[in-house]
Amino acid sequence: MDRATDMSDTDELLSIRAAELYYEENQTQDEIGVILRLTRWKVGRLLASAKANGFIRIEIVHPRARRLPIERRLRESTGLTDAIVVSSAGVSSEVELQSRTAQAAADFLTSLRPIPRTLGISWGRTLHDVSLHLKQGWAPGVNVVQINGGVSLHQRTGTAASTAVTIAHKADGSATLLPSPAVFERLETKQAMEADRAVAGVLDLARNAQAYLFSAGQADANSALVDSGFLTVEQIDDLVSRGAVGDVVGRYIDANGRIVDPELNERTVGIQIDQLRRAPLTIAVISGNDKHAIARAVVRNGLCTVLVTDEDTANALLQEKDTL
Amino acid sequence: MDRATDMSDTDELLSIRAAELYYEENQTQDEIGVILRLTRWKVGRLLASAKANGFIRIEIVHPRARRLPIERRLRESTGLTDAIVVSSAGVSSEVELQSRTAQAAADFLTSLRPIPRTLGISWGRTLHDVSLHLKQGWAPGVNVVQINGGVSLHQRTGTAASTAVTIAHKADGSATLLPSPAVFERLETKQAMEADRAVAGVLDLARNAQAYLFSAGQADANSALVDSGFLTVEQIDDLVSRGAVGDVVGRYIDANGRIVDPELNERTVGIQIDQLRRAPLTIAVISGNDKHAIARAVVRNGLCTVLVTDEDTANALLQEKDTL
DNA sequence: GGGATTTTTGCTCATGTGAGCGAATATCGG
DNA sequence: CCGATATTCGCTCACATGAGCAAAAATCCC
Numbered sequence: 001m002d003r004a005t006d007m008s009d010t011d012e013l014l015s016i017r018a019a020e021l022y023y024e025e026n027q028t029q030d031e032i033g034v035i036l037r038l039t040r041w042k043v044g045r046l047l048a049s050a051k052a053n054g055f056i057r058i059e060i061v062h063p064r065a066r067r068l069p070i071e072r073r074l075r076e077s078t079g080l081t082d083a084i085v086v087s088s089a090g091v092s093s094e095v096e097l098q099s100r101t102a103q104a105a106a107d108f109l110t111s112l113r114p115i116p117r118t119l120g121i122s123w124g125r126t127l128h129d130v131s132l133h134l135k136q137g138w139a140p141g142v143n144v145v146q147i148n149g150g151v152s153l154h155q156r157t158g159t160a161a162s163t164a165v166t167i168a169h170k171a172d173g174s175a176t177l178l179p180s181p182a183v184f185e186r187l188e189t190k191q192a193m194e195a196d197r198a199v200a201g202v203l204d205l206a207r208n209a210q211a212y213l214f215s216a217g218q219a220d221a222n223s224a225l226v227d228s229g230f231l232t233v234e235q236i237d238d239l240v241s242r243g244a245v246g247d248v249v250g251r252y253i254d255a256n257g258r259i260v261d262p263e264l265n266e267r268t269v270g271i272q273i274d275q276l277r278r279a280p281l282t283i284a285v286i287s288g289n290d291k292h293a294i295a296r297a298v299v300r301n302g303l304c305t306v307l308v309t310d311e312d313t314a315n316a317l318l319q320e321k322d323t324l
Numbered sequence: 325m326d327r328a329t330d331m332s333d334t335d336e337l338l339s340i341r342a343a344e345l346y347y348e349e350n351q352t353q354d355e356i357g358v359i360l361r362l363t364r365w366k367v368g369r370l371l372a373s374a375k376a377n378g379f380i381r382i383e384i385v386h387p388r389a390r391r392l393p394i395e396r397r398l399r400e401s402t403g404l405t406d407a408i409v410v411s412s413a414g415v416s417s418e419v420e421l422q423s424r425t426a427q428a429a430a431d432f433l434t435s436l437r438p439i440p441r442t443l444g445i446s447w448g449r450t451l452h453d454v455s456l457h458l459k460q461g462w463a464p465g466v467n468v469v470q471i472n473g474g475v476s477l478h479q480r481t482g483t484a485a486s487t488a489v490t491i492a493h494k495a496d497g498s499a500t501l502l503p504s505p506a507v508f509e510r511l512e513t514k515q516a517m518e519a520d521r522a523v524a525g526v527l528d529l530a531r532n533a534q535a536y537l538f539s540a541g542q543a544d545a546n547s548a549l550v551d552s553g554f555l556t557v558e559q560i561d562d563l564v565s566r567g568a569v570g571d572v573v574g575r576y577i578d579a580n581g582r583i584v585d586p587e588l589n590e591r592t593v594g595i596q597i598d599q600l601r602r603a604p605l606t607i608a609v610i611s612g613n614d615k616h617a618i619a620r621a622v623v624r625n626g627l628c629t630v631l632v633t634d635e636d637t638a639n640a641l642l643q644e645k646d647t648l
Numbered sequence: 649g650g651g652a653t654t655t656t657t658g659c660t661c662a663t664g665t666g667a668g669c670g671a672a673t674a675t676c677g678g
Numbered sequence: 679c680c681g682a683t684a685t686t687c688g689c690t691c692a693c694a695t696g697a698g699c700a701a702a703a704a705t706c707c708c
Contacts, residue, residue, distance in 0.1 A: 016386045023382045024392045028694065041658065044695065055389075057413070058347045059381045060374075062340045068348045089381075352664065365688065368665065 007049055014038070015046040019056055022047055061090040063100050064107070070314045074307070077318065081281075081305040084108050088311040094288055097310050101287035102129035105308040108283065109213070110138045116281070120147040120209030120271070121167065122249045123160035124224045126285050127215050131166040144168035147206040147214070148249040148270025149180035150228070159228075178202045180269045182250045183230040190267050206271050211281040214304075216294045219244040219252060239264075246294025248273060248284075248303060255293070257301025276303045283308065292316040331373055338362070339370040343380055346371055385414040387424050388431070394638045398631070401642065402623050405605075408432050408632040418612055421634050425611035426453035429632040432607065433537070434462045440605070444471040444533030444595070445491065446573045447484035448548045450609050451539050455490040468492035471530040471538070472573040472594025473504035474552070483552075502526045504593045506574045507554040514591050530595050535605040538628075540618045543568040543576060563588075570618025572597060572608075572627060579617070581625025600627045607632065616640040 007015070017036060021027040022043075029047070033040040050056050065087040074083040084107075086100045109130070119142050121127060144167050150160030161177050168175035180199060184190035193199055217223045219240050225231045225247065236244075239261060243254035250268050252260045259265045259273065276282050284304035286295040295313050298304055309317075331339070341360060345351040346367075353371070357364040374380050389411040398407040408431075410424040433454070443466050445451060468491050474484030485501050492499035504523060508514035517523055541547045543564050549555045549571060560568075563585060567578035574592050576584045583589045583597065600606050608628035610619045619637050622628055633641075 013388055016384060016388050019384050020390055020392050023384065030694080039658065040695090042656095045656090048696085050384075055384055055386045057383045057385050059383070060340060060343050060347065060379055061381050062336075062379045064337055064340050065379075066344055068344050354664080363688065364665090366686095369686090372666085 007053070011046065011049070012053075015050040015053075016055060018043050018046045019050045023056065059089045060087060062087075063096075064103065065089065066104065067311050067314070070311060070318070073318055074314055078299050078307075079302075080299065080307055082108075083306070083314070084308040085314040086287075086308075086310050097312075098126065098287045099129060099133075101285060101308060101310050102126060103133045105130045105213070105283070105285040106133035106135075106138070108306070108308060109134065112139075112211075115139050116142060116209070116211035118143045118145055118205065118209040118211075119167070120145050120206050120212040120214075121164055122146075122148050122214035122270075123150045123163050124215050124217065126287065127213065128159065128163045130213070130285060131163045131170070134167060134170045136170050137172065139171040139173070142168065142171040142173040143176060143205075144171075144173060145176045145202065145206045145209055146178040146270075147209070147212065148268070149178055149182040150250075151179060151181050176202055176205055178206070178269070181230060182225060182228065182269060183264070184267045184269065187267055190269060193269065203271070207275055209279075211283065212276060212279055213283045213285070214249055214276075215285045216291065216298055217247045218288075218290045218294055219246045220290070223247065225250065235264075245297050246291070248276070248294075248298060253297055253301075255297050255300075257297055257303060273303065277301075279305075281305055285309075287313060289313075296320060331377070335370065335373070336377075339374040339377075340379060342367050342370045343374045347380065383413045384411060386411075387420075388427065389413065390428065391635050391638070394635060394642070397642055398638055402631075403626075404623065404631055405629040406432075407630070407638070409638040410611075410632075410634050412635040421636075422450065422611045423453060423457075425609060425632060425634050426450060427457045429454045429537070429607070429609040430457035430459075430462070432630070432632060433458065436463075436535075439463050440466060440533070440535035442467045442469055442529065442533040442535075443491070444469050444530050444536040444538075445488055446470075446472050446538035446594075447474045447487050448539050448541065450611065451537065452483065452487045454537070454609060455487045455494070458491060458494045460494050461496065463495040463497070466492060466495040466497040467500060467529075468495075468497060469500045469526065469530045469533055470502035470594075471533070471536065472592070473502055473506040474574075475503060475505050500526055500529055502530065502593065505554065506549060506552065506593065507588070508591045508593065511591050514593060517593065527595070531599055533603075535607065536600060536603055537607045537609070538573055538600075539609045540615065540622055541571045542612075542614045542618055543570045544614070547571065549574065559588075569621050570615070572600070572618075572622060577621055577625075579621050579624075581621055581627060597627065601625075603629075605629055609633075611637060613637075620644060 014036060018032050021032045021035060029040045029043040032043045067085045067087050070085045071083040074080060074085065084104050086104045088097055091097045121144055123146065144164045146160065146164050164175040164177060180193055194203065219236060221233045221236060223236060226233060226236060239252050242260050244252040244260040245255055249270050251265055251273055253273065254260050282304045283306040284298050285308045286298065287310045289312060292313055295309060296317055299307055299317060338360060342356050345356045345359060353364045353367040356367045391409045391411050394409045395407040398404060398409065408428050410428045412421055415421045415424065445468055468488045470484065470488050488499040488501060504517055518527065543560055545557045545560060547560060550557060550560060563576050566584050568576040568584040569579055573594050575589050575597055577597065578584050606628045607630040608622050609632045610622065611634045613636060616637055619633060620641055623631055623641060
């Protein structure tokens with residue numbers, strides 16, 4: 001990697017001295033010229049070269065700070081409609097970064113125009129976070145529909161349902177829950193469930209939502225599907241060995257966006273992956289160092305049109321593009 | 325600690341959005357005004373408040389970068405004639421930071437006016453580093469005089485002498501070495517040594533140097549005096565238990581700048597601490613996290629008029645001043 | 649060494665930006 | 679509810695700064 005600008009050694013040193021006086025001491029280029037015995041134009045050029053060589057680092061340190069240049073590069077290289085990248089400047093923990101990402105997703109939802117009448121959502125820690133960051137009255141009435149099953153087997157039933165209810169409540173809208181486990185053990189049970197008028201109606205609503213909001217899980221033992229008891233660690237290991245990188249709306253996909261285990265997929269309740277591919281507005285919220293692989297799979301295979309993520313994940317995505 | 329400027333929550337968020345467009349996307353305040361539906365004056369004010377609240381962090385990332393505001397605060401709060409503080413932005417190791425400090429000391433020496441005809445120096449890793457960073461021809465002839473004994477007992481004799489010789493050589497000047505151990509075991513031997521015409525002459529020269537350049541060592545087992553075999557770890561432990569924080573020109577002092585062990589001090593060859601206190605130009609080069617205590621002792625007790633150090637050490641010094 | 653080419657320099661000019669100041673607006677206390 | 683006070687706003691003006699350009703200097707190459 002070469003220097004942006006060729007510079008003599010003494011000029012480089014001078015540019016640093018000038019930068020110190022300019023940025024730290026708020027001196028004018030004129031004044032700096034007097035101090036360093038240079039014309040003010042020379043000082044201007046030195047400062048420009050210091051910037052060009054990357055010696056001047058400007059960071060916006062704030063929980064709501066985004067990285068617009070990275071967002072732009074992501075949009076350009078992936079064809080995403082929109083990309084929201086939160087800055088990791090000054091974060092001390094992964095949790096904090098995920099909170100920032102959730103906040104950004106909430107901000108994005110709030111500023112979304114036109115406001116979707118029906119919003120399909122998945123569930124999980126990330127979306128729950130988003131729901132908490134939304135402000136009361138963020139939208140004037142939205143019907144929130146669950147797009148995949150989530151009634152937990154041994155946890156309190158709250159998690160999944162409360163996310164939908166909270167988002168809807170804060171929008172002065174209504175929530176339509178999908179009263180079903182994420183995965184059935186037997187295909188027949190699942191089919192029977194789907195045949196039920198009420199459930200079928202919810203699924204129909206889910207399939208016709210104007211917008212989707214979902215997260216994704218890394219394929220490992222910490223998955224929400226394991227936590228909730230729908231899958232065992234052994235099952236996950238098996239999926240991983242068959243190429244799974246993570247799950248989207250409860251369905252495990254590989255790096256190419258393909259369903260890893262069609263039989264398992266059949267037993268999973270909710271909209272299909274292809275539904276996301278065809279939808280005009282699908283917002284994925286993915287943050288954390290262990291989610292780079294699944295984020296890549298989601299973005300590369302057109303599963304979302306909008307990605308809300310953190311700086312590190314975004315950079316990882318861009319990195320791959322470069323080395324293609 | 326309060327906010328610099330009171331700001332409503334929405335204004336704070338706007339100031340971040342404005343900052344992103346201004347600093348990351350190089351938009352003009354006018355253009356930002358159009359995007360955010362604000363007047364350009366409002367944008368200017370938002371940017372100003374973002375700065376005032378510390379959301380904008382500007383760092384100069386370069387091995388030669390200094391921290392002028394810290395230097396100024398150090399000068400003001402300690403009465404130092406000059407303070408050179410190197411930035412720790414982007415350093416990955418303590419060694420790198422010490423190298424930066426040594427470079428800064430070399431830079432300071434090079435730009436020193438008037439050029440001292442005789443320069444008294446101590447020895448050690450730090451000063452050796454400084455000698456290596458000096459450029460050939462940094463000064464037109466300087467007589468470099470060793471101000472404390474340093475002929476090692478069991479290492480190759482090089483270390484101490486080579487520092488002096490290198491500094492002198494690069495200035496097209498001459499080096500006057502003090503051919504003596506740092507510490508004698510018996511007072512009589514030391515006195516006999518000092519009585520020798522040659523040695524007495526060197527000491528006389530040392531006492532009359534126009535400027536002094538020295539470093540300082542933390543009082544612990546890694547001390548150069550232990551390395552060189554002049555003191556044992558047990559002796560250091562004893563000194564520490566009696567309040568020693570470190571050594572300057574081979575002499576151990578406590579936080580108040582007092583000699584900790586007068587008897588040991590008597591057996592130590594070189595100029596006295598008081599000589600430094602009286603000299604008009606004494607340059608101390610001290611860097612590293614374990615040298616905060618000795619740096620404090622040196623500065624607080626007027627042992628140097630110029631301090632060359634790193635950002636962290638400087639901040640530690642300022643911290644204490646605040647809590648006085 | 650000297651002419652050609654590139655780089656650097658000093659400058660004009662147009663634009664961007666912060667200080668300062670009334671006018672408008674919001675906030676508060678009675 | 680209304681007058682008093684504080685805050686914010688829009689604007690003028692002066693200054694700081696980057697773009698662009700011709701002259702000067704340095705470098706290259708025969």
